[in-house]
Amino acid sequence: MKILYFAWMRERIGTGEETLTKPETVHTIQDLITYLSTRGEGYAAAFEVHMLIRAAINEEHATLDSPVTDQDEIAFFPPVTGG
Amino acid sequence: MKILYFAWMRERIGTGEETLTKPETVHTIQDLITYLSTRGEGYAAAFEVHMLIRAAINEEHATLDSPVTDQDEIAFFPPVTGG
Amino acid sequence: MLTVRVEIDDFNQGQEIAALQKKRTDIGAIVTFTGTVRDMTGTLTSLTLEHYPGMTKRELERIGQDAITRWNLLGCTIIHRYGTLKPGENIVLVITTAPHRGDAFKAAEYIMDYLKTSAPFWKKETTKTDSTWVDAKDTDDQAKDRWS
Amino acid sequence: MLTVRVEIDDFNQGQEIAALQKKRTDIGAIVTFTGTVRDMTGTLTSLTLEHYPGMTKRELERIGQDAITRWNLLGCTIIHRYGTLKPGENIVLVITTAPHRGDAFKAAEYIMDYLKTSAPFWKKETTKTDSTWVDAKDTDDQAKDRWS
DSSP: OEEEEOHHHHHHHTOSEEEOOOOTTOOBHHHHHHHHHTSOHHHHHHHSOGGGOEEEETTEEEOTTOBOOTTOEEEEEOOOOOO | OEEEEOHHHHHHHTOSEEEOOOOTTOOBHHHHHHHHHTSOHHHHHHHSOGGGOEEEETTEEEOTTOBOOTTOEEEEEOOOOOO | OEEEEEESSOOOHHHHHHHHHTTOOOOOEEEEEEEEOOOSSSOEEEEEEEEOHHHHHHHHHHHHHHHHHHSOOSEEEEEEEOEEEOTTOEEEEEEEEESSHHHHHHHHHHHHHHHHHHSOEEEEEEESSOEEEOOOOHHHHHHHHTTO | OEEEEEESSOOOHHHHHHHHHTTOOOOOEEEEEEEEOOOSSSOEEEEEEEEOHHHHHHHHHHHHHHHHHHSOOSEEEEEEEOEEEOTTOEEEEEEEEESSHHHHHHHHHHHHHHHHHHSOEEEEEEESSOEEEOOOOHHHHHHHHTTO
16 A cells, blocks of 8 residues: 655655555554554654544545555545645 | 716706705705605606615715705715626 | 725726735735626626716725724725626726635625625616616625624 | 646736636626735745645545535636745635625635645745744634534
8 A cells, every 4th residue: 555644744754655565454544543653753753643633545535434455545644724 | 955866867857967955845855855756757757766765965875864954965866786 | 905996997806916915924815806797688788887976985985994894804905897898897896805714705795795785886787779777686785784 | 617726836816817707798706715825923934835736636626516516606716836935925716706796705715614624735834943834723624614
């Protein structure tokens, strides 16, 4: 799966994009957040305020229980502030 | 007093502006309408739908009971339709 | 801060917005309303706007000033044309600038609602066969009443 | 009928309005909203807008289409800039055209409320001393909720 990070999540993690093989334990966005949070300090810092994190699957807004597959493009980002 | 007429009131009366000496019986806009209505067919036609007539005194919106003097500029017009 | 013009000539929205923005960095939101000559039946040749010259500018200034008192605005421009216009042409332009969008939107709507019911302009529609004065709309009175 | 652009370059409101008006005589009302870079403290050097390129255009199109479904619109243009902007510069432009002003006003407000809460853009403010990501505002969520 391809994973994208934006704004301060990107800065804390240190990259805007990475590709990884979906772990077997990961079925939903919530599972993926739990998994990514364990990957180091930067990830832990990026995901620490769960309430604030938004996700998209294949360029559409998603929720914590949205299912994810290994073919998906997943994006994580803070609440949007455009306009 | 100077009296101005606009839109279809002007067309029915046949002039957009006239000057007349305030009759002694005229103290308010309502009195003036009553007086002007008797001045001929055009006036009668212009003032026939009382409900629709708006008035201004010295370029400010007025009501039927607003007092008028011989020094005033009085305007009569239909409901406005600009914008 | 408040500019009111009643004129024959057309306006350009981009130019009028730029005049309000000039050298300012405290504006966050700019709303414009443009009213245009609408040909409802496909038979309109022209629209003629008559007005009460002494009163129109003063009335538009009063409405603009009321909006400035009521909302947090940084600038306001009201331009209303008169004379004979073709279908599709511009009639009126209202611009409001503010720190926040809510104020800019509400103030522009407020100005249009009051302009429609109290600024002394009258429209006459001309087709190939005749000319008719446009009737005032009850919906305009209702729109105004929501602010009181 | 719906035009959406996400780009670095600035826009001109007059020109974008003219593109929607071109050869049409059924429009009666045109509303524009322009969002600009506001310097709240007098210390802002620049504002940088990051976005999610694959998703922004699609999301703005969805919002614009929702507005068209909901109100009687004749045209709609949404332009959002990204990159680094100076205080006072334009960020976003929304234009709605309609037969009547109520539809044009409501649709423009609706589009801005949804854009503010769902289009994937993020603002970072840079001053002489540091750079900070702008926090999302609760008032924007509240503004959106009034449409449901």
